Amino acid sequence: MTIDNLKIPTVALGTWAWGDSGETGDGYFGSPLTRAGLEEVADKAHAAGFTLWDTAMVYGMGRSETVLGEVLKRYARSDYQLSTKFTPQAAGTSDDPVADMLEQSLARLGTDYIDLYWIHNPADVARWTPHLIPLLESGKVKHVGVSNHNLGEIEFANRILGEAGFRVEAIQNHYSLLYRSSENAGILDYCRNQGILFFAYMVLEQGALSGRYSPENPLPEGSSRAQAYNGMLSQLKALTDKLASIGQKQDAAAPDVTTAWAIAKGATPIIGVTKPNYIDGLIRASAMALSRDDIVELETLADAANVNTRGWWEQEM
Ligand SMILES: NC(=O)c1ccc[n+]([C@@H]2O[C@H](COP(=O)([O-])OP(=O)(O)OC[C@H]3O[C@@H](n4cnc5c(N)ncnc54)[C@H](OP(=O)(O)O)[C@@H]3O)[C@@H](O)[C@H]2O)c1
8 A cells, every 4th residue: 555655564563662772771661672672673674664753752762763773774765664643742942843743763773754744632623733834844854644633633633734725634543442533533434435544543452452461461560561461461452362362263372463453344454574584464454354353353342341541631522
């Protein structure tokens, strides 16, 4: 799939957890990541054709972008695509805080353009959206999208960009089996009708839907994701067991089925990749066909888990 001239692989790669790497990591994920390990992740991803990397300044306050920029130095710039974000809450006080934050991201990522630049959240749509226009005109930003916006805010941002001859080209929202608010609010349908790409983040609920974690083997102690999910792991067991059993029939694992579900729903999942073998899962997920019955059964079990995984930064859709 493409938006205009931007190549979009079936799955995009998330690097929030990469902000944890190194001494200055903020411990959000609690995963020990090494530079050598992340280089291996990138090599496998590139060999498999997964070349779109999603990051943000606020992931480890620059750390994710810095590490990603270092790791990607081994490839030609035209061989990968970069997606990063302006976060209104971290804006500076200059005349153009969006342009400033972009310049800092460019420096950390070691590049002079961003393929897909996002307004991270709808803090003030009227104030921040117009700042994207000169960035598009200068070519420093090739495409733009909005994240965590509800339908009304998306339409508003689209009108603002439309007046300058641009448009919202992509949406990036939390969308998983456990959290389908964008679907229920009509955002997926809107995207389909308008030819806007829908990127789904936290499809694996930060590992809670990977089947790897359980009450006996919880998410890393002391991390923010442990605080969010460890209390609900027992309620997720029927769902993760079902994901595993659907996977088994196709020589795949639970997280591959979770990712395949998002693809089947018309989304481009952004999967947080922390280990090289997770790329094998993305290859399997991209090739997997889920039946209508599988999808209904998974969504029924997800609803029965009766958990709310809305992030602290998210609004109701
Ligand atoms: N726009 C926004 O507001 C926003 C918000 C959140 C995220 N995002 C973006 O979306 C990306 C994805 O979200 P996320 O990283 O928070 O969560 P996620 O993709 O739901 O989960 C990532 C975690 O799942 C585990 N995992 C991944 N693949 C696996 C596999 N094949 N098998 C077993 N476990 C697997 C890993 O945990 P372990 O390391 O413990 O193995 C990994 O850290 C982020 O990195 C970021 O780029 C955007």
